Amino acid sequence: MMSKQYIQNKVSEAIWPWQRPASEQGKAQPTWLFSLVTLSIAWAIGCFLFFYGHLTIALLAFCISTFVFIASRFFPKIYAAIELIFQKFSAFVGKILTWILLVPFFYICFSIGKIAQILKRKDPMHRTIEPDTVSYWQSCDKRSSVEDYKRQF
Amino acid sequence: MNILGISAYYHDSAAVLVQDGRIVAAAQEERFTRIKHDHDFPLLAIRYCLAEGGISEGELDAVTFYDKPILKFARIMETYFSTAPKGLASFMKAMPLWIKQKLWIPYNIEKGLARCGVGSKQIYFAEHHESHAASSFYPSPFEEAAVLTMDGVGEWATSTIAIGRKNRIEMVKELCFPHSLGLLYSAITYFTGFRVNSGEYKLMGLAPYGSPKYVDKIYKHLLDLKADGSFRLNMEYFGYMQSLKMTTSLMEELFDGPPRTPESPITSREMDIAASIQVVTEEIVIRMARYTKELTGMKYLCLSGGVALNCVANGRLLRENIFEDIYIQPASGDAGGALGAALLTWHQIENQPRTSNLKKDTMQGSYLGPSFPDDEIGAFLAANNYVATKIDGDDWSREIAKRMADEKVIGLFQGRMEFGPRALGCRSIIGDARSTDMQSTMNLKIKYRESFRPFAPSCLEEKAGDYFDIDRPSPYMLIVADVKKERCLTDSDGKTVPFDEQINQLRSDIPAVTHVDYSARIQTVSPDTNKGYYDIIKAFYELTGYAVIINTSFNVRGEPIVCTPEDAYRCFMRTEMDCLVLGSYLLEKSEQPEFDDDVNWRDNYTLD
Numbered sequence: 001m002m003s004k005q006y007i008q009n010k011v012s013e014a015i016w017p018w019q020r021p022a023s024e025q026g027k028a029q030p031t032w033l034f035s036l037v038t039l040s041i042a043w044a045i046g047c048f049l050f051f052y053g054h055l056t057i058a059l060l061a062f063c064i065s066t067f068v069f070i071a072s073r074f075f076p077k078i079y080a081a082i083e084l085i086f087q088k089f090s091a092f093v094g095k096i097l098t099w100i101l102l103v104p105f106f107y108i109c110f111s112i113g114k115i116a117q118i119l120k121r122k123d124p125m126h127r128t129i130e131p132d133t134v135s136y137w138q139s140c141d142k143r144s145s146v147e148d149y150k151r152q153f
Numbered sequence: 154m155n156i157l158g159i160s161a162y163y164h165d166s167a168a169v170l171v172q173d174g175r176i177v178a179a180a181q182e183e184r185f186t187r188i189k190h191d192h193d194f195p196l197l198a199i200r201y202c203l204a205e206g207g208i209s210e211g212e213l214d215a216v217t218f219y220d221k222p223i224l225k226f227a228r229i230m231e232t233y234f235s236t237a238p239k240g241l242a243s244f245m246k247a248m249p250l251w252i253k254q255k256l257w258i259p260y261n262i263e264k265g266l267a268r269c270g271v272g273s274k275q276i277y278f279a280e281h282h283e284s285h286a287a288s289s290f291y292p293s294p295f296e297e298a299a300v301l302t303m304d305g306v307g308e309w310a311t312s313t314i315a316i317g318r319k320n321r322i323e324m325v326k327e328l329c330f331p332h333s334l335g336l337l338y339s340a341i342t343y344f345t346g347f348r349v350n351s352g353e354y355k356l357m358g359l360a361p362y363g364s365p366k367y368v369d370k371i372y373k374h375l376l377d378l379k380a381d382g383s384f385r386l387n388m389e390y391f392g393y394m395q396s397l398k399m400t401t402s403l404m405e406e407l408f409d410g411p412p413r414t415p416e417s418p419i420t421s422r423e424m425d426i427a428a429s430i431q432v433v434t435e436e437i438v439i440r441m442a443r444y445t446k447e448l449t450g451m452k453y454l455c456l457s458g459g460v461a462l463n464c465v466a467n468g469r470l471l472r473e474n475i476f477e478d479i480y481i482q483p484a485s486g487d488a489g490g491a492l493g494a495a496l497l498t499w500h501q502i503e504n505q506p507r508t509s510n511l512k513k514d515t516m517q518g519s520y521l522g523p524s525f526p527d528d529e530i531g532a533f534l535a536a537n538n539y540v541a542t543k544i545d546g547d548d549w550s551r552e553i554a555k556r557m558a559d560e561k562v563i564g565l566f567q568g569r570m571e572f573g574p575r576a577l578g579c580r581s582i583i584g585d586a587r588s589t590d591m592q593s594t595m596n597l598k599i600k601y602r603e604s605f606r607p608f609a610p611s612c613l614e615e616k617a618g619d620y621f622d623i624d625r626p627s628p629y630m631l632i633v634a635d636v637k638k639e640r641c642l643t644d645s646d647g648k649t650v651p652f653d654e655q656i657n658q659l660r661s662d663i664p665a666v667t668h669v670d671y672s673a674r675i676q677t678v679s680p681d682t683n684k685g686y687y688d689i690i691k692a693f694y695e696l697t698g699y700a701v702i703i704n705t706s707f708n709v710r711g712e713p714i715v716c717t718p719e720d721a722y723r724c725f726m727r728t729e730m731d732c733l734v735l736g737s738y739l740l741e742k743s744e745q746p747e748f749d750d751d752v753n754w755r756d757n758y759t760l761d
Contacts, residue, residue, distance in 0.1 A: 005532070006528060006529060006532035008529060009526070009529075010204050010207075011201065011204040011205050011523055012523070012525060012526075012529055013204075014200045014201055014203075014204035015185055015197060015200065015201045015204070015523055015716070015717070016523075016525070016716075016717040016718075016719065018533055018536075018717075018719055019536075094249075098245070098248075098249055099245065102244070102245060102248055103241065103245075106233070106237070106240075106241055106244050106245075107237070107238060107241075110233045110234055110236075110237030110238070110240070110244075111237050111238055113233075113234035113237065114234055114235070114236075114237040114238070116234075117234060117235065123235065124231045124234075124235060125231070125232070125235045125330070125331055125388070125394070126329070126332070126385065127235075127331070127385075127388045128385075129377045129385055129387065130377075130385070131377065133379070134379065134380075134381075135379050135381050135383050136328060136332065136379060136383035136384060136385055137314070137326040137327070137328060137381060137383045137444075138326065138327055138328070138329060139325070139326060139327075140310075140313065140324040140325055140326060140327050142280065142283070142323075142324040144501060146502055149217075149277040149278060149279065149498075149502050150275075150276075150277060150278070151221070151223075151278060152221055152222050152223040152224075152258065152259075152278050153221055153223035153224045153227070
C-alpha cells in the first residue's frame with residue numbers, strides 16, 4: 001500500500017496523524033506506575049479502615065481498587081467508562097462545592113464593596129452620561145519597559 | 154530569535170511563531186480541535202507553529218501572551234463591585250474558569266510547552282489593545298501610521314488610538330469598559346437572535362435588507378456620542394455587566410418587542426435594527442478616524458480589533474478619504490492578538506528594527522497555516538480508496554475553471570491554510586458568480602445556513618475595477634464596495650418586495666456575489682500571494698470572459714474551516730458539493746465510494 005511507504009513530514013505528523021490507527025490516536029492507557037500507585041493508595045486506605053474496625057468499607061475499598069486496577073491493565077474500555085463516571089462525579093462535586101463557597105463570597109464581598117463605592121460616591125465604570133463633556137477619550141498611562149512586559153498587570 | 158505569540162481563554166485561541174521578525178506560522182486552535190471559536194489553551198496550534206519553524210528544545214526564546222490577565226481580573230472584580238447584589242449568575246459562570254485556568258497562565262504556558270517538548274526562556278504579557286495595535290501596524294506597509302483599535306473589551310480598554318513609528322508603538326488615547334463599540338454591536342447581535350462573537354457578520358449582512366428607522370432612538374437612548382467619536386453607553390439598556398444577557402428589558406421597549414428567538418424567522422424589525430446599528434457603527438468609526446487623524450496628523454491608518462472586521466464600515470471609511478490609505482489586519486479578532494504579541498516582542502521589547510516599503514505588507518497573503526504535499530495527499534487518498542485524478546500544470550486550473558463554468562460547486566483545498574476568519578482561496582468553496590441559483594444552492598445545500606447570507610467575490614486584482622467601484626487591492630476580503638453601475642439591473646420600481654423574493658432577485662450580471670444593496674465584499678487575487686488561485690480565476694476568465702468567481706469558506710454552518718485533507722474530504726462528502734480539489738488531485742462526488750458517516754454529524758456543531 002502506498003500509505004505504508006509514505007513517511008509524513010514533521011509538520012504534518014504534528015497535526016494530522018492519519019497514518020496512526022484510530023485506536024492509538026485516542027487517550028493513552030495509564031502507565032503501570034500510575035496504576036500501581038493508585039492501587040497502593042487505595043489499599044493503604046483499606047488497611048487503615050480495616051485497622052480501625054470498619055471491615056465492610058475496607059473490603060469495599062480493596063475490591064473496588066483491585067477491580068479498577070485490573071480494568072486499567074486488561075480492559076481499557078471498562079477503565080475508560082470508570083474514568084468517565086469518576087470525572088462526571090468529581091465535576092458534580094466540584095460544582096456543588098463551587099456554589100457553596102462562592103455564593104456567600106459573592107454577596108458578602110461584593111455587597112460590602114458596593115456599599116463602600118456608594119459611600120465614596122465612586123463609579124469606576126463611569127456610567128453617568130455627561131452632556132457638557134466634550135470628549136470621553138482618556139489618556140493612556142501605558143508604560144513600556146521590558147520589566148512591565150514581564151508582569152501580568 | 155524565536156518568539157511564540159499566544160492568545161487564549163476568551164475566544165479564538167491562536168498561536169503565532171515569529172523568527173527574527175518574520176512571521177513563519179500562524180493558526181487558530183479551532184482548525185485543529187474542530188471546535189468553532191475554541192477558547193482553550195492552543196496546544197495544537199503551538200505544536201504546529203513549532204513544527205513549522207523547526208523549533209526543538211532550548212530554541213524558543215520568548216513566549217508572549219496577548220493580554221494581561223491580572224488587569225483583566227481586576228476589571229471583572231470591579232464590575233461585580235459596581236453591580237452587586239446583581240451579577241451572581243455571571244460571577245458563577247466566570248469564576249471557576251478564572252480559578253482553574255486564567256489566573257495560572259504562566260504555569261499553563263510552561264505546562265503546554267512541556268507537552269510540545271520545548272521550554273521558553275522568557276514569558277511576556279502585552280496589553281490586549283497593544284497586541285491588536287501591533288498586529289496591524291507592524292505587518293503594514295507604512296513606516297509610520299496612526300493605529301485605531303476597536304473591539305469588545307480587553308483589560309479595561311475597548312477602543313484605543315496609538316501612533317506607530319518605525320519599530321515603536323505609543324498608545325495615546327483609550328475608551329474604557331463598559332463603553333464599547335464592540336459590545337454595543339454584540340448586544341444588538343444578541344437582541345436580533347444571533348450568537349454573540351460569531352453572528353456579528355450575519356447582522357452586517359442583514360443590514361441592507363432593512364431601513365435605518367431606529368437610528369434616532371439609538372442616539373437618543375442608547376448612547377451619548379461626542380464629535381470625536383468617543384461615547385458612553387446608557388447601561389440601563391445593557392445587561393452584560395451584571396447578567397448573562399447582553400440587553401435588559403428596556404431594550405425591548407426601544408425596539409418594539411422582545412429579542413428574536415434564535416433560529417426563528419427573521420422579520421422586518423430585525424432587518425431595520427440591523428440597518429440602524431450599522432449606520433450608528435459607521436458613524437462612530439468615521440468620527441473616531443477623523444479624531445485620530447486630527448490627534449496624530451498621520452497620513453495612514455492601521456485598523457484592528459473585532460470591529461475592524463466590519464467591512465461595510467471599512468469601505469465607508471475608505472470612501473471618506475480621511476487618510477491617504479488604510480491597512481486592516483486580516484486576523485483582526487482575538488486570534489490576531491497572538492500575532493501582535495509576538496511582533497511587539499520582536500520590535501518593542503527586543504528593540505529590533507522594522508522595514509516597510511509602502512507597497513506590500515508582511516502578512517504573506519495571510520497564508521500562514523499548514524500545507525500538505527501532493528505525495529501525502531496521494532498516499533492518503535490511496536489508503537482510503539478515494540477516487541481521484543492527478544492533474545498537473547496548466548490543465549489543473551483549466552479543469553477547475555471548466556467545472557465552475559458548468560455551474561459545479563467545487564471545494565478548493567490547496568497551499569497553506571489562511572490565518573484569520575476569511576478563506577482566501579486555499580480552504581474555499583468556489584463557484585460561478587454569474588449563476589442565478591448559486592447563492593441559494595450554496596447557502597441551503599452546501600453551507601446549510603441562512604438563505605439571506607451573501608457570498609463574496611474573488612476577482613483578478615488587475616480586473617477588479619471592471620466589476621467594482623474600488624481603486625485599490627483588497628486581498629483580505631475586508632472592504633465592501635459597490636458593483637459597477639453598468640453591471641447592475643434596475644430594481645423593482647421602489648415596490649416593497651418580500652424578504653425571500655429580495656434574496657432571489659437578479660441584481661447584476663454577477664448575481665451570486667451582488668448583495669441586496671448592490672455591494673460586494675471583495676477579494677482581489679494577485680499571483681504574488683496565491684498563484685494557484687490566481688490561475689484558476691484567470692482560466693475562468695479565459696473561458697467565460699468573467700474574471701470573478703464566488704468564494705466562501707470551506708465548512709458548513711457551525712464548523713471551523715477545514716484544515717487537513719481529511720477534514721476537506723469529510724465536508725465534501727457531507728454536502729452537495731460536486732467536486733473537490735485536494736492539491737493537484739481532482740475528485741468527483743459521483744465517483745466516490747460510499748461514505749460511512751455519523752448520521753447525526755450536524756449535532757457535532759453548535760449553530761453560530
